[in-house]
Amino acid sequence: MKSCQERSAVERSLVAVVDDDESVRESLPALLRVFGFAAHAFSSAEEFLASDRLGETRCLILDIAMPGMTGLDLQRQLRIHGHTIPIIFITAQRDEAVRARAFEQGAAGFLLKPFSDTALLAALNTALGVR
Amino acid sequence: MILPRGDEYRIEAEATTSSSEVKVELRQTSVTAADLPESVFRYALRTKECVLIHDASGQSSFSADEYVREHHARSVLCLPLLKQTRLLGVLYLENNLTPHVFIPARIAVLKLLASQAAISLENARFYRDAQQMEAYLKAAQTLSHTGSFGWRPATGEIVWSEETYQITGYDRGTKPTLELVFQRIHPEDTVFVQEALDRGTLNGTDLDFEHRLLLPDGSVKCVHIVAHAVRDESFLELTHEDYRASNWEFSTELLEGKRKQFQIEKQYWRKDGSSIWVSNNVSLVPGTKSMPRFIMALSEDITERKRAQDALHHAQMELAHATRIATIGQLSASIAHELNQPLTGIITNCSTCLRMLTGDPPNLDGARETVRRTMRDANRASEVITRLRALFSKREATAESVDLNESTREVIALSLGELQKGQVIVRTEFADDLPLVTGDRVQLQQVVLNLLLNALDAMNNVNDRPRELVIRTERWKGECVCVSVRDSGVGFEPHAVDKLFEAFYTTKHDGMGMGLSVSRSIIESHHGRLWATPNDGPGATLSFSIPCRTDTKV
Numbered sequence: 001m002k003s004c005q006e007r008s009a010v011e012r013s014l015v016a017v018v019d020d021d022e023s024v025r026e027s028l029p030a031l032l033r034v035f036g037f038a039a040h041a042f043s044s045a046e047e048f049l050a051s052d053r054l055g056e057t058r059c060l061i062l063d064i065a066m067p068g069m070t071g072l073d074l075q076r077q078l079r080i081h082g083h084t085i086p087i088i089f090i091t092a093q094r095d096e097a098v099r100a101r102a103f104e105q106g107a108a109g110f111l112l113k114p115f116s117d118t119a120l121l122a123a124l125n126t127a128l129g130v131r
Numbered sequence: 132m133i134l135p136r137g138d139e140y141r142i143e144a145e146a147t148t149s150s151s152e153v154k155v156e157l158r159q160t161s162v163t164a165a166d167l168p169e170s171v172f173r174y175a176l177r178t179k180e181c182v183l184i185h186d187a188s189g190q191s192s193f194s195a196d197e198y199v200r201e202h203h204a205r206s207v208l209c210l211p212l213l214k215q216t217r218l219l220g221v222l223y224l225e226n227n228l229t230p231h232v233f234i235p236a237r238i239a240v241l242k243l244l245a246s247q248a249a250i251s252l253e254n255a256r257f258y259r260d261a262q263q264m265e266a267y268l269k270a271a272q273t274l275s276h277t278g279s280f281g282w283r284p285a286t287g288e289i290v291w292s293e294e295t296y297q298i299t300g301y302d303r304g305t306k307p308t309l310e311l312v313f314q315r316i317h318p319e320d321t322v323f324v325q326e327a328l329d330r331g332t333l334n335g336t337d338l339d340f341e342h343r344l345l346l347p348d349g350s351v352k353c354v355h356i357v358a359h360a361v362r363d364e365s366f367l368e369l370t371h372e373d374y375r376a377s378n379w380e381f382s383t384e385l386l387e388g389k390r391k392q393f394q395i396e397k398q399y400w401r402k403d404g405s406s407i408w409v410s411n412n413v414s415l416v417p418g419t420k421s422m423p424r425f426i427m428a429l430s431e432d433i434t435e436r437k438r439a440q441d442a443l444h445h446a447q448m449e450l451a452h453a454t455r456i457a458t459i460g461q462l463s464a465s466i467a468h469e470l471n472q473p474l475t476g477i478i479t480n481c482s483t484c485l486r487m488l489t490g491d492p493p494n495l496d497g498a499r500e501t502v503r504r505t506m507r508d509a510n511r512a513s514e515v516i517t518r519l520r521a522l523f524s525k526r527e528a529t530a531e532s533v534d535l536n537e538s539t540r541e542v543i544a545l546s547l548g549e550l551q552k553g554q555v556i557v558r559t560e561f562a563d564d565l566p567l568v569t570g571d572r573v574q575l576q577q578v579v580l581n582l583l584l585n586a587l588d589a590m591n592n593v594n595d596r597p598r599e600l601v602i603r604t605e606r607w608k609g610e611c612v613c614v615s616v617r618d619s620g621v622g623f624e625p626h627a628v629d630k631l632f633e634a635f636y637t638t639k640h641d642g643m644g645m646g647l648s649v650s651r652s653i654i655e656s657h658h659g660r661l662w663a664t665p666n667d668g669p670g671a672t673l674s675f676s677i678p679c680r681t682d683t684k685v
Contacts, residue, residue, distance in 0.1 A: 020551075021472040021475075021476075023472050023473050023475065023476030023504070023507075023508050023511070024472065024475055024476060024479070026476070026504055027475075027476045027479035027480045027483065027501075027504055027508075028479055030479075030480070030483045030497070030500070030501065031479050031480075031482055031483040031486075034483055034486045034487060034490075034497075065468070065548075065551045065552055066551065067550075067551055067554075067556070070554075090475075092467050092468050092471035092472070092475075092548075093467075093552070113471045113472070113474070113475040114471060114474045114475040114477075114478045114479075115475070115478070116478065116482065117478075117479070117482030117483075117486070
């Protein structure tokens with residue numbers, strides 16, 4: 001498991017968090033910063049798409065069940081428009097069909113809430129290709 | 132006028148009118164086909180319903196009847212005389228000159244007279260039976276040389292039967308007094324008798340002793356006195372404490388003429404300490420020249436009925452509870468969602484905290500922030516549990532002031548997970564000035580939840596239009612509050628609306644089908660209404676209204 005210091009190559013990479021839940025939007029970026037990333041949270045997929053941070057986002061941590069555009073919808077949208085941002089899904093739903101579809105559509109990770117910090121770090125490492 | 136006599140029916144009296152007079156004849160003969168249309172008579176007897184034929188010469192259900200064919204009856208009316216549901220007799224009226232004489236106004240008068248006649252007939256029968264009983268009793272006493280007496284020590288009132296006058300040798304018209312009694316007692320026995328009577332009245336015990344009588348002509352009779360002491364119980368003493376006050380109030384109003392009669396359901400204590408439930412119909416019978424007025428109470432033992440009612444109530448509570456539990460099962464996605472979010476926050480914040488504290492140098496400010504966020508998330512989770520606990524509890528319905536806006540918001544919060552999963556857009560239109568209602572908050576929330584989940588199901592397979600849920604609260608004039616849940620789902624056929632509310636009706640493969648039926652009972656127990664209307668566009672709206680008077684009892 002790489003710590004902050006060893007990962008200087010991807011330090012300060014921007015990780016975007018998209019989740020309609022306030023608790024997640026407030027807690028996750030703080031942890032990501034401790035990991036050594038830059039982090040920004042969005043309350044909806046629409047907000048993320050409309051922002052100017054899309055281009056510099058190196059990894060996307062994405063909730064699935066959201067009102068309006070869901071996480072899977074956003075994943076499809078990004079592919080259609082040629083974006084290759086690795087996506088780590090976070091969800092409370094234990095639905096096998098959803099998980100399968102996420103990976104079919106190219107997800108880099110899939111975590112069930114609540115997840116541990118080590119699980120998140122491992123998923124981030126996988127997503128960013130750092131072994 | 133036809134009355135029952137034993138096993139058969141007899142025409143007691145017949146009145147015939149001609150142009151100049153009304154002739155009344157006491158017939159007292161059995162009913163035959165020559166007297167009236169038997170089919171009409173039998174029908175009225177069987178159904179206890181009034182039979183009216185406007186024109187018997189025309190076509191009717193009874194045209195085949197022999198009497199109708201031969202006697203050329205035109206207007207026919209057969210009126211059963213009913214006391215509650217008991218048939219006391221039948222009044223048969225016929226006009227063979229003109230059809231359609233029994234117009235509604237005349238029938239109304241006849242029905243009124245008939246009911247009065249029924250009461251009079253009953254009373255006459257009671258009176259006649261009572262007289263007959265008295266005659267038998269008198270004969271029995273004479274034969275056995277037994278006289279009876281009644282004595283109220285408190286007032287000195289004494290009542291003697293015929294035979295007692297005979298034994299004591301007093302004239303039939305004499306008013307019995309204790310003094311007159313002692314005048315007949317043999318001088319040597321007076322002290323003994325006085326003591327025996329004193330003992331009896333003091334202890335409320337029965338009397339059983341022998342003494343001698345000395346009559347004016349010098350003859351001596353030996354008598355055996357047997358008497359049963361009756362404790363003068365006021366009906367109030369028999370009545371269960373909870374009902375005494377209202378019972379007394381009604382009785383007083385009866386005596387003061389403020390009421391003609393009243394009906395009361397109450398409990399009596401029995402001698403063995405157990406209690407029974409009764410339904411009493413109490414009325415004041417006005418006095419006549421020969422009899423002072425008295426209160427008559429008809430008492431019906433409804434203990435069994437009350438037991439059944441209690442069992443039903445208990446079953447209803449159990450059912451409401453069971454449907455609540457089942458509904459909560461349907462909320463599993465919501466519950467998981469509602470609890471997972473704060474839990475995720477807590478775990479993430481704590482992980483962050485640990486890393487911050489073990490950093491070099493430790494980030495104390497950051498750590499403090501994480502702790503604050505953890506606290507807040509923990510409270511969020513706790514609130515969800517509290518809301519759920521209320522729904523899970525098995526409890527008797529309570530009556531409290533309920534703010535339907537607030538309660539509905541809570542229900543929506545609980546169902547957020549379901550709503551999101553179902554991709555439903557929720558809109559609320561809450562009235563600002565919504566008055567409070569009196570009722571059971573948890574039960575009302577159960578109803579709102581049921582309507583919400585039903586709306587969700589209705590939109591489950593809708594893909595060609597947005598899934599929209601509008602929840603509205605309004606204040607209606609006439610002092611009531613209305614809550615409606617409108618969906619854009621599959622809707623229902625207007626003629627099938629009643630089926631929706633039937634118990635066990637469900638379109639879901641795993642549904643219990645109790646939701647709307649139980650919801651309706653809950654609303655009705657709040658003196659309100661629950662109904663469904665198809666929308667102008669797609670979907671349906673389910674609404675309920677509840678009065679918001681504060682004196683409403685649940």
